[in-house]
Amino acid sequence: MQKPTAPKRWLTMKTYAPLYLLTLPGLLYLLINNYLPMFGLVIAFKDVNFSKGILGSDWVGFKNFEYLFKSSDAILITRNTLLYNAVFIVLNLIVAVGVAILLNEIRNKLLARFYQSVVLLPYLISMVIVSYLGYALLSMDTGFLNKTILPALGMEEIAWYNEPKYWPNILTLVHTWKGAGFLCVVYLAAIIGIDQEYYEAATLDGASKWQQIRSITLPLITPVIIMMTLLAIGRIFYSDFGLFYQVPMDSGSLFNVTNVIDTYVYRGLMQLGDIGMSSAAGMYQSLVGFVLVLLSNYVVRKINRENALF
Amino acid sequence: MVNRNIESRAWQWAGHSILLVYAAACVLPFLLLLTSSVTDESTIIKNGYSFFPEKFSLEAYRYLWNESTDILRAYGITVFVTVVGTTLSLAITSMLAYPISRRDLPYRNPLAFYVFFTMLFNGGLVPTYFVFTQVFDMKNSLAALLIPALLMNGFNVLLMRTFFMTTIPPAVLESAKMDGAGEIRIFYSIVLPLSTPIMATIGLFQAIAYWNDWFNGLIYITDPKLFSLQNILNRIMSDIQFLSTNAAMSARASESMMTLPSASFRMAIVVVGVIPILLAYPFFQKYFVKGITIGAVKG
Numbered sequence: 086m087q088k089p090t091a092p093k094r095w096l097t098m099k100t101y102a103p104l105y106l107l108t109l110p111g112l113l114y115l116l117i118n119n120y121l122p123m124f125g126l127v128i129a130f131k132d133v134n135f136s137k138g139i140l141g142s143d144w145v146g147f148k149n150f151e152y153l154f155k156s157s158d159a160i161l162i163t164r165n166t167l168l169y170n171a172v173f174i175v176l177n178l179i180v181a182v183g184v185a186i187l188l189n190e191i192r193n194k195l196l197a198r199f200y201q202s203v204v205l206l207p208y209l210i211s212m213v214i215v216s217y218l219g220y221a222l223l224s225m226d227t228g229f230l231n232k233t234i235l236p237a238l239g240m241e242e243i244a245w246y247n248e249p250k251y252w253p254n255i256l257t258l259v260h261t262w263k264g265a266g267f268l269c270v271v272y273l274a275a276i277i278g279i280d281q282e283y284y285e286a287a288t289l290d291g292a293s294k295w296q297q298i299r300s301i302t303l304p305l306i307t308p309v310i311i312m313m314t315l316l317a318i319g320r321i322f323y324s325d326f327g328l329f330y331q332v333p334m335d336s337g338s339l340f341n342v343t344n345v346i347d348t349y350v351y352r353g354l355m356q357l358g359d360i361g362m363s364s365a366a367g368m369y370q371s372l373v374g375f376v377l378v379l380l381s382n383y384v385v386r387k388i389n390r391e392n393a394l395f
Numbered sequence: 396m397v398n399r400n401i402e403s404r405a406w407q408w409a410g411h412s413i414l415l416v417y418a419a420a421c422v423l424p425f426l427l428l429l430t431s432s433v434t435d436e437s438t439i440i441k442n443g444y445s446f447f448p449e450k451f452s453l454e455a456y457r458y459l460w461n462e463s464t465d466i467l468r469a470y471g472i473t474v475f476v477t478v479v480g481t482t483l484s485l486a487i488t489s490m491l492a493y494p495i496s497r498r499d500l501p502y503r504n505p506l507a508f509y510v511f512f513t514m515l516f517n518g519g520l521v522p523t524y525f526v527f528t529q530v531f532d533m534k535n536s537l538a539a540l541l542i543p544a545l546l547m548n549g550f551n552v553l554l555m556r557t558f559f560m561t562t563i564p565p566a567v568l569e570s571a572k573m574d575g576a577g578e579i580r581i582f583y584s585i586v587l588p589l590s591t592p593i594m595a596t597i598g599l600f601q602a603i604a605y606w607n608d609w610f611n612g613l614i615y616i617t618d619p620k621l622f623s624l625q626n627i628l629n630r631i632m633s634d635i636q637f638l639s640t641n642a643a644m645s646a647r648a649s650e651s652m653m654t655l656p657s658a659s660f661r662m663a664i665v666v667v668g669v670i671p672i673l674l675a676y677p678f679f680q681k682y683f684v685k686g687i688t689i690g691a692v693k694g
Binding site: 097104112117121125187188191217246270294379 | 402410411414420424425440442445486490491493494495500509510514516517518521522524529530531542547552577579606608613625629632635668669672676680687
């Protein structure tokens with residue numbers, strides 16, 4: 086093909102001009118919402134002084150990072166973020182795949198539809214509302230657990246919002262409750278996509294339900310499982326801010342077990358005004374997150390090119 | 396064959412019991428919310444929140460009705476933000492996704508990469524906050540509820556692009572062009588009408604995101620007149636928490652405790668906040684499930 090001459094190139098650009106015009110609002114939005122903040126990462130290297138403005142503030146090199154990593158905070162928030170996410174990934178996987186398999190086995194289609202609708206319900210509501218549900222259960226003087234369940238078991242009331250030891254379990258439970266329904270639908274879709282002939286053949290060969298699940302269903306949805314899991318691992322440095330902020334109600338006595346990178350960055354910015362440290366933590370999260378996304382995508386690509394993000 | 400029957404029945408039985416327990420766990424908290432909102436205040440103080448209230452009362456809802464200005468305004472703001480946000484979002488997402496779905500568009504790959512890169516790397520909360528408050532001065536404005544983070548994201552753009560690429564035959568576009576339709580005309584009268592499934596899916600995701608959003612309100616809004624429903628709920632909750640952890644703090648605390656909404660009233664506002672979603676859910680459930688599936692398998 087010949088290289089188009091200048092006027093010809095101008096002509097093509099002109100025919101496509103309306104299409105480029107369409108992209109403008111979207112491109113502009115990404116510029117403002119996504120690209121400008123990337124330049125804002127310089128804040129992590131500055132001693133922010135509002136009278137001088139952000140760009141005019143003094144450079145401090147890696148001081149902010151030094152403070153962050155010398156404090157006990159860095160280890161705590163990294164540990165919490167990673168451990169919670171690791172538990173979430175495993176538990177979500179087990180519950181979602183398990184429920185999806187059961188849903189697929191249910192012969193009464195009407196009831197199956199009903200279960201499916203109901204397990205998705207928690208996914209639809211905001212974390213603020215979840216925190217109210219939690220409060221109705223856990224509140225010290227009016228909570229359902231303290232007033233109805235624990236007395237029935239002959240146990241003492243518990244000040245849930247002041248007792249860190251219960252929270253890893255509570256948060257895990259809430260997270261699974263809210264999110265597993267979504268994953269379950271994803272896996273159910275994958276299971277429904279499996280060719281029925283495999284099962285018919287297996288039934289003829291006398292395979293039990295359990296054997297069918299182990300040697301047909303699970304292997305055939307493994308690519309989806311691996312993909313979803315790797316995507317979650319790629320985001321292991323990020324956590325659901327609402328879960329860790331709303332559900333424990335920002336209670337100070339629980340910070341040891343509820344503080345994750347996202348809540349730390351938020352509190353640094355909004356409550357403590359420690360902008361330097363907060364943006365250093367944010368940048369640490371973005372950079373490690375970036376590497377992890379690239380890595381997990383690389384692995385997905387190795388396994389199944391189709392499923393890779395890029 | 397008898398064995399097979401027993402096995403199969405055992406599976407049905409086990410399946411139903413496990414799913415029933417799980418479904419109950421998903422629904423019961425909502426039920427507790429509902430019963431609490433219609434429980435008499437003194438009963439709650441005595442017995443706590445309960446599924447079977449000793450004494451029934453609609454006082455909380457009457458109070459809600461009388462004191463409705465703040466709540467109504469918040470409701471209005473939430474509805475406005477959801478409708479406008481979802482509409483704008485669908486418009487700019489599809490307008491960006493369509494051109495990059497066209498294989499003949501020059502510089503289409505760099506454009507796609509520009510969108511895609513935003514999914515890999517981000518500036519994080521602190522710089523984003525400064526961009527929207529310092530550069531664009533959005534603090535305490537409705538724009539702050541609409542624009543930051545929620546309006547459009549790379550993932551939706553790529554999802555839509557894949558849909559356009561796989562479901563709209565290039566021949567249709569070609570023949571429209573032959574008939575003299577311009578690019579914009581083709582987009583509006585051919586591409587969009589063919590794309591209802593993806594528009595419904597992304598529209599639903601966006602509507603839920605806007606309806607449930609409390610984070611933008613939390614960081615950008617300090618003026619209570621601009622609170623959305625979620626922000627009012629959030630504010631009430633953090634006041635309760637503040638007072639209960641500082642309960643020893645004295646008379647002043649208990650004085651403001653008096654002005655706090657009562658235990659049943661709190662639950663009544665939440666009920667009013669979730670009901671639209673619960674009512675609409677059966678109607679959009681089909682699309683929603685389809686949407687999740689599309690999202691999972693990338694079109």
